[in-house]
Amino acid sequence: MENWLTKRANLTPDRMAIRFGETTLTFADMRNRVLQIAGQIAKHVDDNARIALITPNNLTGYLMILAIQQLDKTVVLLNRRLSPREMAFQLADAAITTVLQDDAFVGELANVHQLNFSAILATEAEPITPVATFELDKVTSIMYTSGTTGNPKGVMQTFGNHFYSAVGSALNLGLTPNDVWLAAVPIFHISGLSIMMRSLIYGMGVVLYERFDVERINQELLTGQATTISVVPVMLKQLLAQLPVGAVYHERFRTMLLGGGPTDLTTLEKATAAGIEIVQSYGMTETASQVIALDASSATRKLGSAGKPLFPVEVRVQKVNDADKVGRIQIKSPTLAVGYLNRPDKYAEAFVDGWFDTGDMGWLDDEGFLYVEGREGDMISSGGENVFPDEIESVYGEADAIAQMSVVGIPDDRWGAVPVAFVMFKDEQTMDFEALRNFGRDRLAHYKVPVRFFETETFPRTASGKIQRHKLRDQLTTAHEIK
Amino acid sequence: MENWLTKRANLTPDRMAIRFGETTLTFADMRNRVLQIAGQIAKHVDDNARIALITPNNLTGYLMILAIQQLDKTVVLLNRRLSPREMAFQLADAAITTVLQDDAFVGELANVHQLNFSAILATEAEPITPVATFELDKVTSIMYTSGTTGNPKGVMQTFGNHFYSAVGSALNLGLTPNDVWLAAVPIFHISGLSIMMRSLIYGMGVVLYERFDVERINQELLTGQATTISVVPVMLKQLLAQLPVGAVYHERFRTMLLGGGPTDLTTLEKATAAGIEIVQSYGMTETASQVIALDASSATRKLGSAGKPLFPVEVRVQKVNDADKVGRIQIKSPTLAVGYLNRPDKYAEAFVDGWFDTGDMGWLDDEGFLYVEGREGDMISSGGENVFPDEIESVYGEADAIAQMSVVGIPDDRWGAVPVAFVMFKDEQTMDFEALRNFGRDRLAHYKVPVRFFETETFPRTASGKIQRHKLRDQLTTAHEIK
Structure with missing residues (x-):
C-alpha cells in the first residue's frame, strides 16, 4: 500500500x-x-x-x-x-x-x-x-508486554495489523469525515498508537493530551471539539465526577471507547444521562488494540460483557470439559501480531490450532456475547496498565528475606484495581512495609509495586502445586497486614 | 475471514x-x-x-x-x-x-x-x-466484460477484492450504522454486486429496485429512506428533471455515487440546489467497482476530473514521451481481479511492471486529480453499459455485404452516449438501415446495436493502419447517412 x-x-x-x-x-x-x-x-x-x-x-x-x-x-x-x-x-x-x-x-x-x-x-x-x-507484512512497531511468566516480550506489529485494526474499528463505530479522536492514553501503548494509525488511514484529526486533564477534556467533549475518545475506567469515572450537573456532551460527540475491563450499571446510567455513548472493548497489545466490543445499545442488557468480535475477528472459548461454563478465550484476527521479538517459541506456544490463546478465561452467551471471567495468572488492569503478578513475584523473589510471594489484584476506586502481596518470609519477618515497598520501587515501575503486604505462612495450592490466587483473595480480611 | x-x-x-x-x-x-x-x-x-x-x-x-x-x-x-x-x-x-x-x-x-x-x-x-x-483469495463472482478486442472475458473477483473495495469506499464516503444504499443498478454488474457486498461487510441496508422508477426513487431520497444511491449520468438527469421545484433531498441522504463518466457544471449546480452531494467515480469490472472518486467539495473546482485514487489504490499515467500531457491510466489496487477465466495470457498482457493498464488515456494535475481523456478503443458508456466498438465491428464483419465497419460513440441526452457506425460495403450498398439494424439485433444486446449508420468509401488511418476514430467523428455532419 x-x-x-x-x-x-x-x-x-x-x-x-x-x-x-x-x-x-x-x-x-x-x-x-x-x-x-x-x-x-x-x-x-x-x-x-x-x-x-x-x-x-x-x-x-x-x-x-x-x-x-x-x-x-x-x-x-x-x-x-x-x-x-x-x-x-x-x-x-x-x-x-x-x-x-x-x-x-x-x-x-x-x-x-x-x-x-x-x-x-x-x-x-x-x-x-x-x-x-x-508493506502490510512489515513490522512497523514493537512494544513490550509482560506475560504471565518470565521477561517482557516485544510484540511485533505490522502495518497490516494496524490497517485491519483501523478497519475493524470503523466497521463497528462508523466513520465520518469530521471525526476527531482525543488521545489521552499513551502513544507508546497500543491504545494510543492505534489512534495515530487510524488517523493516517481515515484521514482523521487527533487531539493529543499529555496528561489526563479532566476539566479541559470535559470542555473538549462538551463543545464537540472531539467526536471520540479512548478511556480506561478510572478516566471515565473522573470525567463523570467532574461534569457540571445536567451537562450533556455535544451532539457531535459520538463514542467513548472504554478499555481495561467492563463498567458497572451506575456508571453506565450516569454516562447515558450525560449523552455519552460508551462502547466497551477488549483487546491487547498482541491484537493491535480492540478486537471485541460492546455497543452502547447492548450495554445494559449485557452488563459485564466485553461484547462481540469485530467484523474481521473471530473468538472461541475452549473448555476442558463440555460441561464447563468457562474456558480459554482464543482469537483469530488479521490484527494478530506476527510474533514476539527473539521468541518465536513463546509466540508459537500461545497458538492452539491456529487460534491465539489470550490467557484469559471466559464464556459466550447464546447470542455470541463474550464475558471475561478472569485472567489466567490474574493479570491486574490498573489505570490502563497491565500488571502481571508473576513479574512482581519474580522480582521480589530476589529479596534475601522472602521465601515466596503471591500477588493479587484488589478493586480500587481510582485505578480500577491495584496489586497487593502475600509474603512468606524465610525465617521471621525481616522487612517492614517501607522496606518492602522500597525494594519494589527500586526495581519496578511504581504502578506495579504492591500497595499493601500481608504475611502468610502457607499458600493454598492446587494438586499440582500451583498457588490458587482466588483463595488467597478470600484471606484478605483475616490476614495479618504488614505495617 | x-x-x-x-x-x-x-x-x-x-x-x-x-x-x-x-x-x-x-x-x-x-x-x-x-x-x-x-x-x-x-x-x-x-x-x-x-x-x-x-x-x-x-x-x-x-x-x-x-x-x-x-x-x-x-x-x-x-x-x-x-x-x-x-x-x-x-x-x-x-x-x-x-x-x-x-x-x-x-x-x-x-x-x-x-x-x-x-x-x-x-x-x-x-x-x-x-x-x-x-477466504479472501477465493473467487466468489465472475462477470464478463467485453474488451477492446476479441471475445468477452470472465473477470474473476475474490472475496478480498470485494472486501478492499468496500473498505476503500468507506474510507472515502464514511460509514454510519444508519446507512441504507439504494440499488437500482444491476446486481449482475459490479456496480450492483458491490452494493450487496458492502451490505454484508458494513451491516448496511439495501433498498433494491427492479427498474429505475424515477418518481418513487425521488420519493425515497426526499424522505430519507435511503442515504446513498449509485447512479449513471442518465439516472441523475432523470432524477433532477422530475424533482418538484424547490424540493430538497432529506438531510439523512448523504451521497449520490455517480459512475460512467464525469458530469457537467449545470447538472452539478442543479444537484447542489437539491441538496445532493455527488461523488463522481471511476472504476471497472476488473477493479471491483470504483477506485477513483471526486468529492462533491472539489467537483466545481476540478470539473471533468474523475478524482483521486481511494485510500488502498494507486494510480499512475504512463506517457510515451515526457513532453506528452496524456498517457495510459494504470492502477495498483488490492481490488484488482485475480484474472480472466481461461485467459491468464490476456490478463497478464494488461499489466505493466505490476500496474494494471485500464486501456484508458488521461492525465494527472499537480494536485493528483485524474482526468480521463478518452478510452483506448473508444469504449462507449451508454446508460451504464460499456459498449466496445471492436466487438460490434467484429460481429458486423460477418455480414457478407460489409467490407469494413467502424463504430464511434456520439453524445445522447438520454443514454449519455450511443454507438453509431461508419460502413464500407464490399461493392455497392446492399443493406439499408433496417437490414443493418436487424443484423445487429439478431447477434448483439440491443444497446450495442448502432442507432445510425453512415456510408464511407475510406477510413482515416494512422501510419500503422489503425483507424482514427476521432477523425471519423468529425465526418458525422458531412457523411451520407443510410436510411
Missing part, C-alpha cells in the same frame, strides 16, 4: 491531522514537519541503527514516531515509566543502538546513543526519500 | 438488510432465507456443478447470489440482456452446468440445466452446512 502519510497529504491535505496545546497541523503540514524531522534523525543514525523512543504524549514525540516510519525503520516504543532495570532489559533485547528521548527524560542508559528531541530538532536536516510503500 | 453472512446475522441481527417492494428482511431474516434457498439449490446440483445466474434486480435473485456463496460456489453473473449468441459463448467459456434463472427469462440454452426460481423455491430444502469462512 502507498505510504499512508504521503497518501493522506495527497487525499486530504487541508484536513486537521493533529492538535496539541495551541498547535494545529493539517495533513499537509504534518507531512512536511515529519519529513523534516526524518531528515534530522537521518543525520544522526546510519542504515543499521535500531531506534527506540521514550516520550510522553507530546507533539514532538508524535511526529518522531511518524518520522521513524518514513525512514522505513521499525520503532521500539518504551514505556517511560519503566525502572532502569526494565528499560535495560528491553533495550538489550531489541538490540537498540539509538534512543530518541523527550528532553524531560533524564535516565542514563548503557550501550546506546541517547538523543534528546531538542538536539534532533536543532540539526540541519539531510535530504531523505520517504519510503514509497507501507 | 468468517462467513460474512453468518457474521452479520450474529453482529447485527436486527438491522435491516434488504427491502424490495413491500418486503423487508433483517440480517437474521436474510440469513435464514438464504440458508433455506441454499438447501433448495443443493437439492438440484451436485458438488461439481458450475452455476450461472440470470436475474433482474429482484429479491429472489438477490438471495440466490448469497445462497450460492453459502454453498462455497462461485457465481457466474450473466447480463440478462445478452443475445443468445453472447449468452452461449459465456456459458461455454465458464463451463456452466446449471443456470438459475428468473421465471421471466424464457430463452432456451443449450447444454445446461435451466432451473426457474419458482421451481427452486418449491423444492424441499436439504440440510446444508454453510461455508465457515470467506
Whole structure:
C-alpha cells in the first residue's frame, strides 16, 4: 500500500491531522514537519541503527514516531515509566543502538546513543526519500508486554495489523469525515498508537493530551471539539465526577471507547444521562488494540460483557470439559501480531490450532456475547496498565528475606484495581512495609509495586502445586497486614 | 475471514438488510432465507456443478447470489440482456452446468440445466452446512466484460477484492450504522454486486429496485429512506428533471455515487440546489467497482476530473514521451481481479511492471486529480453499459455485404452516449438501415446495436493502419447517412 502519510497529504491535505496545546497541523503540514524531522534523525543514525523512543504524549514525540516510519525503520516504543532495570532489559533485547528521548527524560542508559528531541530538532536536516510503500507484512512497531511468566516480550506489529485494526474499528463505530479522536492514553501503548494509525488511514484529526486533564477534556467533549475518545475506567469515572450537573456532551460527540475491563450499571446510567455513548472493548497489545466490543445499545442488557468480535475477528472459548461454563478465550484476527521479538517459541506456544490463546478465561452467551471471567495468572488492569503478578513475584523473589510471594489484584476506586502481596518470609519477618515497598520501587515501575503486604505462612495450592490466587483473595480480611 | 453472512446475522441481527417492494428482511431474516434457498439449490446440483445466474434486480435473485456463496460456489453473473449468441459463448467459456434463472427469462440454452426460481423455491430444502469462512483469495463472482478486442472475458473477483473495495469506499464516503444504499443498478454488474457486498461487510441496508422508477426513487431520497444511491449520468438527469421545484433531498441522504463518466457544471449546480452531494467515480469490472472518486467539495473546482485514487489504490499515467500531457491510466489496487477465466495470457498482457493498464488515456494535475481523456478503443458508456466498438465491428464483419465497419460513440441526452457506425460495403450498398439494424439485433444486446449508420468509401488511418476514430467523428455532419 502507498505510504499512508504521503497518501493522506495527497487525499486530504487541508484536513486537521493533529492538535496539541495551541498547535494545529493539517495533513499537509504534518507531512512536511515529519519529513523534516526524518531528515534530522537521518543525520544522526546510519542504515543499521535500531531506534527506540521514550516520550510522553507530546507533539514532538508524535511526529518522531511518524518520522521513524518514513525512514522505513521499525520503532521500539518504551514505556517511560519503566525502572532502569526494565528499560535495560528491553533495550538489550531489541538490540537498540539509538534512543530518541523527550528532553524531560533524564535516565542514563548503557550501550546506546541517547538523543534528546531538542538536539534532533536543532540539526540541519539531510535530504531523505520517504519510503514509497507501507508493506502490510512489515513490522512497523514493537512494544513490550509482560506475560504471565518470565521477561517482557516485544510484540511485533505490522502495518497490516494496524490497517485491519483501523478497519475493524470503523466497521463497528462508523466513520465520518469530521471525526476527531482525543488521545489521552499513551502513544507508546497500543491504545494510543492505534489512534495515530487510524488517523493516517481515515484521514482523521487527533487531539493529543499529555496528561489526563479532566476539566479541559470535559470542555473538549462538551463543545464537540472531539467526536471520540479512548478511556480506561478510572478516566471515565473522573470525567463523570467532574461534569457540571445536567451537562450533556455535544451532539457531535459520538463514542467513548472504554478499555481495561467492563463498567458497572451506575456508571453506565450516569454516562447515558450525560449523552455519552460508551462502547466497551477488549483487546491487547498482541491484537493491535480492540478486537471485541460492546455497543452502547447492548450495554445494559449485557452488563459485564466485553461484547462481540469485530467484523474481521473471530473468538472461541475452549473448555476442558463440555460441561464447563468457562474456558480459554482464543482469537483469530488479521490484527494478530506476527510474533514476539527473539521468541518465536513463546509466540508459537500461545497458538492452539491456529487460534491465539489470550490467557484469559471466559464464556459466550447464546447470542455470541463474550464475558471475561478472569485472567489466567490474574493479570491486574490498573489505570490502563497491565500488571502481571508473576513479574512482581519474580522480582521480589530476589529479596534475601522472602521465601515466596503471591500477588493479587484488589478493586480500587481510582485505578480500577491495584496489586497487593502475600509474603512468606524465610525465617521471621525481616522487612517492614517501607522496606518492602522500597525494594519494589527500586526495581519496578511504581504502578506495579504492591500497595499493601500481608504475611502468610502457607499458600493454598492446587494438586499440582500451583498457588490458587482466588483463595488467597478470600484471606484478605483475616490476614495479618504488614505495617 | 468468517462467513460474512453468518457474521452479520450474529453482529447485527436486527438491522435491516434488504427491502424490495413491500418486503423487508433483517440480517437474521436474510440469513435464514438464504440458508433455506441454499438447501433448495443443493437439492438440484451436485458438488461439481458450475452455476450461472440470470436475474433482474429482484429479491429472489438477490438471495440466490448469497445462497450460492453459502454453498462455497462461485457465481457466474450473466447480463440478462445478452443475445443468445453472447449468452452461449459465456456459458461455454465458464463451463456452466446449471443456470438459475428468473421465471421471466424464457430463452432456451443449450447444454445446461435451466432451473426457474419458482421451481427452486418449491423444492424441499436439504440440510446444508454453510461455508465457515470467506477466504479472501477465493473467487466468489465472475462477470464478463467485453474488451477492446476479441471475445468477452470472465473477470474473476475474490472475496478480498470485494472486501478492499468496500473498505476503500468507506474510507472515502464514511460509514454510519444508519446507512441504507439504494440499488437500482444491476446486481449482475459490479456496480450492483458491490452494493450487496458492502451490505454484508458494513451491516448496511439495501433498498433494491427492479427498474429505475424515477418518481418513487425521488420519493425515497426526499424522505430519507435511503442515504446513498449509485447512479449513471442518465439516472441523475432523470432524477433532477422530475424533482418538484424547490424540493430538497432529506438531510439523512448523504451521497449520490455517480459512475460512467464525469458530469457537467449545470447538472452539478442543479444537484447542489437539491441538496445532493455527488461523488463522481471511476472504476471497472476488473477493479471491483470504483477506485477513483471526486468529492462533491472539489467537483466545481476540478470539473471533468474523475478524482483521486481511494485510500488502498494507486494510480499512475504512463506517457510515451515526457513532453506528452496524456498517457495510459494504470492502477495498483488490492481490488484488482485475480484474472480472466481461461485467459491468464490476456490478463497478464494488461499489466505493466505490476500496474494494471485500464486501456484508458488521461492525465494527472499537480494536485493528483485524474482526468480521463478518452478510452483506448473508444469504449462507449451508454446508460451504464460499456459498449466496445471492436466487438460490434467484429460481429458486423460477418455480414457478407460489409467490407469494413467502424463504430464511434456520439453524445445522447438520454443514454449519455450511443454507438453509431461508419460502413464500407464490399461493392455497392446492399443493406439499408433496417437490414443493418436487424443484423445487429439478431447477434448483439440491443444497446450495442448502432442507432445510425453512415456510408464511407475510406477510413482515416494512422501510419500503422489503425483507424482514427476521432477523425471519423468529425465526418458525422458531412457523411451520407443510410436510411
